[in-house]
Amino acid sequence: MTNFIQELTWRGMLHNVMPGTEDQLNQELTTAYLGIDPTADSLHIGHLVGIMMLKHLQNAGHKPVALLGGATGMIGDPSGKSQERNLLSEQELRYNQEAIRKQLSKFLDFDSDAPNKAILVNNYDWMSTFSFLDFIRDIGKHITVNYMMAKDSVKKRIASEEEGGAEGMSFTEFTYQLVQGYDFLHLYKTHGCKLQLGGSDQWGNITTGTEMIRRMEGGKAYAVTCPLLTKSDGGKFGKTEKGNIWLDAEKTSPYTFYQFWINADDKDAERFIKIFTTFTHEHIAELIAKHAEAPHFRLLQKTLAQELTTLVHGEERFNFAIEASQILFGKGTKETLEKLSDADFNAIFADVPQYQVEKSKFDAGVPVLDLLAVETDMLKSKAEARRLVQGNGLSINQEKYSNVEGLITKDQLLNGKYLLIKNGKKYSVITILES
RNA sequence: GGGGGGAUUCCAGAGCGGCCAAAUGGGGCAGACUGUAAAUCUGUUGGUUUUCACCUUCGGAGGUUCGAAUCCUCCUCCCCCCA
Numbered sequence: 001m002t003n004f005i006q007e008l009t010w011r012g013m014l015h016n017v018m019p020g021t022e023d024q025l026n027q028e029l030t031t032a033y034l035g036i037d038p039t040a041d042s043l044h045i046g047h048l049v050g051i052m053m054l055k056h057l058q059n060a061g062h063k064p065v066a067l068l069g070g071a072t073g074m075i076g077d078p079s080g081k082s083q084e085r086n087l088l089s090e091q092e093l094r095y096n097q098e099a100i101r102k103q104l105s106k107f108l109d110f111d112s113d114a115p116n117k118a119i120l121v122n123n124y125d126w127m128s129t130f131s132f133l134d135f136i137r138d139i140g141k142h143i144t145v146n147y148m149m150a151k152d153s154v155k156k157r158i159a160s161e162e163e164g165g166a167e168g169m170s171f172t173e174f175t176y177q178l179v180q181g182y183d184f185l186h187l188y189k190t191h192g193c194k195l196q197l198g199g200s201d202q203w204g205n206i207t208t209g210t211e212m213i214r215r216m217e218g219g220k221a222y223a224v225t226c227p228l229l230t231k232s233d234g235g236k237f238g239k240t241e242k243g244n245i246w247l248d249a250e251k252t253s254p255y256t257f258y259q260f261w262i263n264a265d266d267k268d269a270e271r272f273i274k275i276f277t278t279f280t281h282e283h284i285a286e287l288i289a290k291h292a293e294a295p296h297f298r299l300l301q302k303t304l305a306q307e308l309t310t311l312v313h314g315e316e317r318f319n320f321a322i323e324a325s326q327i328l329f330g331k332g333t334k335e336t337l338e339k340l341s342d343a344d345f346n347a348i349f350a351d352v353p354q355y356q357v358e359k360s361k362f363d364a365g366v367p368v369l370d371l372l373a374v375e376t377d378m379l380k381s382k383a384e385a386r387r388l389v390q391g392n393g394l395s396i397n398q399e400k401y402s403n404v405e406g407l408i409t410k411d412q413l414l415n416g417k418y419l420l421i422k423n424g425k426k427y428s429v430i431t432i433l434e435s
Numbered sequence: 436g437g438g439g440g441g442a443u444u445c446c447a448g449a450g451c452g453g454c455c456a457a458a459u460g461g462g463g464c465a466g467a468c469u470g471u472a473a474a475u476c477u478g479u480u481g482g483u484u485u486u487c488a489c490c491u492u493c494g495g496a497g498g499u500u501c502g503a504a505u506c507c508u509c510c511u512c513c514c515c516c517c518a
Contacts, residue, residue, distance in 0.1 A: 265472065296470040329471045380482095384464090387479060393465045405485085424465050 004060035005224070010281060011274040013053060013226040015200040018210065021222040024194060025062065029116060032057055032195035032224075033065035033187055035180065035202075037073045038122070039088070041099040042248035045260070046238040049229050052275055053197045054118065055107050059278060063116040065193060066104055068097055070124025072179050090124070097122055103247050106311055119191075123183045139182055142215050143208065148177060151204040177208040184209025188221055195222045229275070231268055247312050253350050254313040258321035261305035262298070266291070269300035277307045324348040328427065334397045337414055345418065352427045353378075359432045365407030368394070371419075371430070378421065378428055388423060395422035 005022045008014040024030055034050045036043070043051070054064035070093045088096070101120050104110070108118040148154060154177075157169040184206070187193035196206045206223040213221040229237040238245055245260045246252040264272055270288055273279070279287070291299045309318040327336055327348060340348070355376035357366070372378050372385040372394075379385045386404055388394050394401045396412065397420050413419060419430040 259471085263471070266470095294470095295472090298470060298472090301470095325471080383482065383484085384480090386484095388465065391465050391478065425471080 002056075002060045004057055004062065007056050007060060008053070008224070008226065011056070012271055013049070013056070013275055015225045015227040016203055016223070017225075018207075018223040020220070021195065021224060024220075024222055025060070029062055030195055031063040031065060031187075031191050031193040032197055033067045033121075033184075033193050034197040035067045035069050035072065035123075035183070036100065038068040038070055038093060038096040038100060039073055040246075041096045042246045042251055043100055043103050044238060044244040044246045044252075046229075046244070048238075049226055049275060050197065050199065051104065051107050053224075053226055055278065057197070058108055058116060058118060061116055062195075064108055064118040065187060065191060066108070066118065066120045067183060067187070068100065068120065068122040068124075069180075069183075070097070070122045071127035072123060072176065072183070090128075093122070093124060099248070103312075121187070121191075123179075123186075126186055127179065127182075135178075135182075139178060139185075139212070142212060143178060143181070147211070148174065148208070151177060151208070153177075153201075153204050177205045180205045181208035181212045184221060185212045185216065188213050188217065188219060194220070195224065197224050197226075199228050200225045201228060231265075249313055249317070253347070254309060254317040255321045255324045255348065256351055257313065258305050258309045258318065259325065261308055262301045262325070264301050264304065266295060266298075266300070269298075269304060273300055273304050276304065320344070320347070334399055337397055337420060342415065342417070345414070349420070349427065349429045352429050355428060355430045356433050357430055359410075359434055362408065362410045362413070362432070365409040368401065368406045368408060369404065371408055372421070372423075376428075376430060378423065393424050396420070398422070 003022070004025050005014065005017060032054075034054050036047060036050065051066075054066060058064045070088070074088065097120070101110070104118070104120065110118045110120065149158075154169065154174065157173075184193070184196050196202075196209060198206055203223065203225050206225070210221040210223060213219045231237050244252070245257060247257075249257075261272070269291075273284055273287065277284075287300060287303060291297070305321075306318060309321055313321075324347070327340075337345075355378060357371070357375045361375065366375060368389060369382045369385040372388070373380065373382045379388065389402055389404050392400060392402055396408070397414055408419070410416070413432055417432050419432075421428045421430060
């Protein structure tokens with residue numbers, strides 16, 4: 001059995017740990033929970049760090065609890081300086097919960113008979129029937145405002161108001177830490193949960209929980225946080241220009257998901273592989289060494305992408321993502337394109353801008369420049385299109401096209417339906433409409 | 436209140452009344468190189484156009500002139516100095 005704290009430490013996933021936590025973990029099978037916002041019907045990779053903490057925890061023989069913040073998600077955590085949230089209907093909430101459970105089960109063991117199998121709970125179940133009066137009487141009494149005010153997340157919001165900056169902090173948000181703290185207390189009482197995991201921004205909220213357990217139950221509970229994940233270029237982890245990378249294949253195609261990991265730069269890949277895989281210390285050291293020998297093979301990125309894409313989307317989708325990548329970045333030729341079925345073609349180019357042109361236009365052939373700038377608004381003007389073609393920047397169906405006066409005819413259509421246009425490094429697809 | 440300087444194409448910043456669609460740098464976009472990276476080098480960077488050429492653009496409105504981003508008048512907005 002591995003030592004959870006040591007495991008997190010070498011993986012670079014340990015930010016802060018409450019004294020005594022390691023002893024607690026060594027002493028008995030410990031139940032630990034992590035909160036997840038159920039605001040959508042899918043997790044995105046920003047959630048993944050937390051989930052991996054649970055996974056490493058489970059691998060270390062302890063029992064993970066994933067807590068969906070059905071109740072807390074309605075309030076909005078002030079430490080994320082997020083806007084106030086919208087209320088989810090219970091129906092939406094349950095739907096999201098089921099979808100998220102499915103995704104979580106790819107990472108965690110929910111179904112075996114093991115004593116440390118994971119469970120999923122939703123704080124809506126115990127918070128929704130808790131009356132305001134009961135809450136302030138039973139819970140609020142035990143925590144002083146002075147204590148709550150001392151939290152960084154609260155201080156920051158109040159200070160920013162005094163500077164005339166933000167719009168202050170609502171009472172609802174102020175209460176957030178009590179609600180989250182109560183979750184911990186509740187799980188402590190009902191599941192014997194003694195440890196809460198979270199991002200480093202959660203420390204303040206977690207300690208409110210341990211404080212409640214101490215004051216109200218005379219119990220001892222612990223906290224472990226991990227650093228917030230950053231990218232070495234300073235960008236936000238898990239975000240692309242197009243938004244979040246979701247685990248749901250409908251929201252983010254497996255190809256895009258795969259590409260996200262492939263595109264990690266070397267520095268990040270090294271950190272990520274420690275965080276997002278369960279490979280051993282030795283195996284990872286070996287991978288890093290191999291990568292350093294031949295960085296252009298990008299072994300780390302490929303391994304990382306393979307592990308996660310396979311885990312989340314399955315082997316078949318992973319293979320397809322590779323195939324798609326080769327077509328887009330490798331030596332994909334016109335021949336390989338022609339071999340693709342419509343379904344595959346659409347899947348590969350699903351994330352690429354689409355344009356439509358009527359088929360009849362091709363009867364006489366369409367001048368390239370018109371195709372780019374008139375029939376579609378791919379380029380702003382014919383002058384720009386001309387520059388592109390003259391600059392050798394245009395490919396049609398993966399073949400360089402440099403004839404400014406050229407006509408595009410029916411013969412060039414892939415499967416009689418598509419044109420794959422490559423403008424520099426950017427792809428676009430023109431779909432031919434039957435008319 | 437007095438005096439002075441400025442507003443230029445995405446940004447910064449040149450620009451003798453004709454040779455200015457406007458130097459140069461940055462950024463953008465392409466090409467080469469490369470690891471779907473970084474750096475570097477090359478080309479390009481208002482529109483129509485094969486070329487010639489034409490059209491729209493230099494804070495706004497007028498004017499002088501064969502001709503104005505460049506001269507004059509008024510207006511708007513910025514900056515600096517002295518009180």
